[in-house]
Each structure stands twice: as structure tokens, then as C-alpha cells.
Amino acid sequence: MSLSFKGQTVVITGAGGGLGKAYSLLFASRGANVVVNDFNAEAAQKVVDEIKKAGGSAIANTSSVTDGAAVIQSAISAFGGVSILINNAGILRDRGFKNMTDAEFDQVISVHLKGAFSCTKAAWLHFRNQKFGRIINTASAAGIHGNFGQANYSAAKMSLIGFTKSLAREGAKYNISAVAIAPVAASAMTATIMSPEMLANLKPEFVAPFVAAVCHPDGPNPSGRVFEIGAGFVTELRWERSKGTVWKTDDTFTPSAVKLKWSGVTDFSEVSHPESVSDVDSTLELASAMPPNPQSAPPVRFDNKTVIITGAGAGLGRAYALMYARLGANVVVNDVSEKGAHAVCSEIKSGRLSFSTDVPNLMQAFTAGGKAVPAVCSAEDGEAIVKTALDAFGGVHVLVANAGVLRDRSFTAMSEQEWDLVVAVHLRGTYKCAKAVWPIFQKQKYGRIVTTCSQYSSAKAGIMGFTKTLGFEGPMSSLPPAGTAMTMTIWPQEMVDAYKPDYIAPVVGYLTSEANTETTGQLFEISGGWAAQTRWQRAGGYGFPTNKVLTPEDIISKWDVFTNFDDGRAIHPTTTAEGMQQIMGNFENKASVVETAKDAVRDAGKALKAKL
16 A cells, blocks of 8 residues: 545645755655645755655745744645644754753753744644644654753754653644654754764655655554654654552651662562653552551751752642751742742741651651741742742752643643743743752752652653753652642642652652652652553664665554564663664664665665656
């Protein structure tokens, strides 16, 4: 079967060269109407001219991808509809985190993430109304694994994976598919960071056939899934979670108790493969029935350490603040609510933070009161928050980036303002606070950062990619579902009561302690006295010969091979370099002369038949 896109209209952003151009030429050659979007009008028009010269149908569009309405309207005006959107536009602003400017961070987030949101938002109603739509979001290995000097790019690209997973869940009932790809291909961007020898083996034509295969109405529909593609090699990635460890949820659940059983959190001898935030069994009944938790000796303490906690006026942040104060830390309570921030500070200073327990070595209550100061401002005011810490306590040693807002709404109903607010508070707020503490941590050669993220939503997933890059440049990540002011709007009361913030704080306390030296750049899921580590698992994949033309039909023929996680070939890469090994290993995969000749005859026959 030869896949035809006759009657389909495809919008491709960043299509003036590289991958975008390869997509445009392939879809046009298969009969699609193509909107070639690029900020470079001359480049876009050259692609359009090439398509038309070959007998295809295409128009150029030079709107910014952040003006998605204009991009999609060009398709409607020219061709009467849109059925496929490939969010491919991107820029690089590589720089070490210490020297990265706000503009460099914001520009990358805007083009990659806001651009994808804006174009998808504009196409979504058309997709819903016609009960068909295909969306490709372009992630990267840097987003998946993190990469030195690319904190902005990693954040944007991992955000797109979270965005993809959210779109897939909401689009399923409308036959709208969203797929994330992490392509490695020669382009104007990759030319700035890869050698000419590598680029020669990374042709965009080895990526485009996969995209065509998953966009066709009769092709595979791997909505919500993630694939790495390059140099003829194709593979799928998925999340893999350890069984984890459970603690009794009482006053003996402390960072010292977490330290003693931490090896169980990172033990992958028993695993699961979650696909959504709800894919976790409740451990509350088991936790409540357990004996008191034993404590490590010496206990985990934060004496003479200063801890900044954003969003600490209530919920999780308040639980963190009280815990750190009990453990001897100076606490900076950040919140946009003046009332909330001052109330938590008063609670700490009152000295009424006591435990009623007889467990040996458990940190006991302080009676004289703790040390805390409020920092009433947005988490985006990272410099002001850090200044508060320095003025009050003379230093800072730990940042818990916890601030967040929810604007839960279907993608159809979501406004641009709601999108911008959530990204600003969660992603940009985390960036700004980390940026402000970074030179201090570097100078004192010590620092701990815990960020609050999620694999399944855009802003939170972006924090994960951001954190992984920080792990290479100097700290770590946690994922805590908990009953807070945010989750109270979407959880029933019994769940809010069960998943108390108190059952999250001890794990975060251990992660940020001097006792922990091994979890930098890693991801942990925490809830109800349970914690587990989550990592990427990558299928063994399949390498197509690099001296043959790769087609969408070839991709479909090997689909069951490169999506197979159970054939003993799956691996767990943790860096971009590890992820590239299999791709680079396919450079020398060559088909025999006989096979190549057979394919040439077959393709010539197909071309002749099409003309006749």
C-alpha cells in the first residue's frame, strides 16, 4: 500500500529548510496541500517553488508561530481546511546557565512552546469539528535527558512532551492524535553544535517518513507516545518506575527515616510503566498499618542552613517550611499572599511545632521558636527572594521551587492568558529562582535545588527538562501529588485528607540534605508515604539502511520491531550522548548493491504507474 495524502492539508512550521523542508517535500509528493511556514520569506518561497515545479500544491506563510491564528488561517483561506499540524519551528540560544540571560530563556520558550500552543490552539476546533487531526510536536534528546548549556532548550522541549501527552488524552474522543518526536537531523540549528561529518549522516529525509506514517489516516496512531529518530534509526521511549518504598505516615515519617530506606526508592528490580498521573496504586492503607519508622543516626538536620521555599503560604510549601524549621533551618517563606506568608512565619516563630512520640533519635520540638522571614512576591521575582534570604540570614543553601497555580480547563476552553500564567508561575518562576541562587551555590561549592514537576503537563514537564540540565551543570527533582489549595479544586475531600502535604515533605527534606549526594538530575514520584524513582526506558529500536531511500511504508513494516520493549534489547540512557550511540551506530548500516538495485526498479515502476 502506498500512502496518499490527497485531499489533506498540512501546516508545517519552520519549513524553510532542514526538517521542515523535508516534511514539506514529502507530503507534497504524496498529494497533500502544504503550508510552508517560516519567518524567512525567501526560504519559504523557495520550498513552495520547488513543490510547485514538481506538480504539487503549496503556499508560503511568514507569520510568527506565536500568532497561530494567522498561520492556520492561511491554510483555511488557501485550501479550505487543515488536517495535519507539524510544530517544527525552533531556535537555539545555547549558553551555560550561569551566563544565560532572561531574554535567551524567554525567546526559546516562546518559539518552541508558546508557538506550538498557539498553532495547535488555532487548529484544534477544526480538528474537532471534522473528527480528525494529527499533531506532531518536535521534542529533542536535550529535553529528554538534559544537556549542558541548554537549560532553556531542554525546558522547552520537555514541555512539548508533556503538552503532547495532555493533547493525546483530550483529543482521543475526537480522533485527534498527538505524537512527540525527538529527531536528530542536519539543520541550520544543529550545524552550530555538530561536526560536518556527523551532519552528513543525519539527513532530514531519514526523519520525514516516520512523520508521514503516523500522520496518515490509515497509518499507526501512537498518540501520546515519544519517539527518537535519526540516521535511519527509530525507537520509542516510555516512562519506567521503580516499585518504590513505603513509610508509616505518622510523626516518625522524617527525612532521617527516608535516609534509612532510600535504597528501596531507587531499586528497579520490580518496575511498572505509568502512562498518566493516576497510574499509581494507593499505599495509604499499607503505610498506616506499618510500625513506626526507624531513624538514621546521625539524624538529618539543617542547622545553620538557609532554605528558600516558594509558594510556602499554604499546602505543600507550608509543610516544607514547618519541617525545615523543626530541623534547625532558617526559612524564607515566599508567597504572593502576604497573609499566608506572615501566618507561616508566625507559626514557625511561635515554637509550637512539636511531635508527640517516643521513637529514639527522632528530632524533638524546639520550644524557643524557629527562624523565618516572609518574601511576599511572585516566584518570578527570584532576585528579590534571594535578597531577602541574604539580608536576613547572610546566605542560602537550599531552594525548594514549589510555587504553582492551576487553571484547569479543557484545551478548547483554555485562554491564552491562562496558558501564559501557568507557564510563567511554574516554569519561569522556577528558572528565575534557580538563576538567582546559582552564583551563590557555585561560589560556596554547595547547594540543593528541588523542583516540582510532572511528566504529563506542559509547564511541569518543562521543569523536568530544565532540572536535568541543571543536574549536568551543577542539583534534582521531585514530583509530589498532595492535597493543597491547588488540588482541592479538582480532588474529592477524602483524597485531599489522605494525601496530606506532611506525607511529601520528609522525602524533599532528605533530597535537599547533605546526606544525599547521588540524586542530581533525577526524577522521583511521591505521594501518601510512598516514593519511587522514574526514568526513561528506550526500546531496542530498528536501524534502516542509510544508503536506501526510506519511505513511510518502510516505517510501518517495522513498527512492531522498534516499539518492542520486551525483546531484551531495551536500555535506559541518561544522557544525550548515550542516546546518540545507537543513532551513530547506524551510520554504517548499508544495504547490499542487489537490494538497492531492486528498490530502484520498484520505485521507478511506482513513479511510471503514477504518471500513467
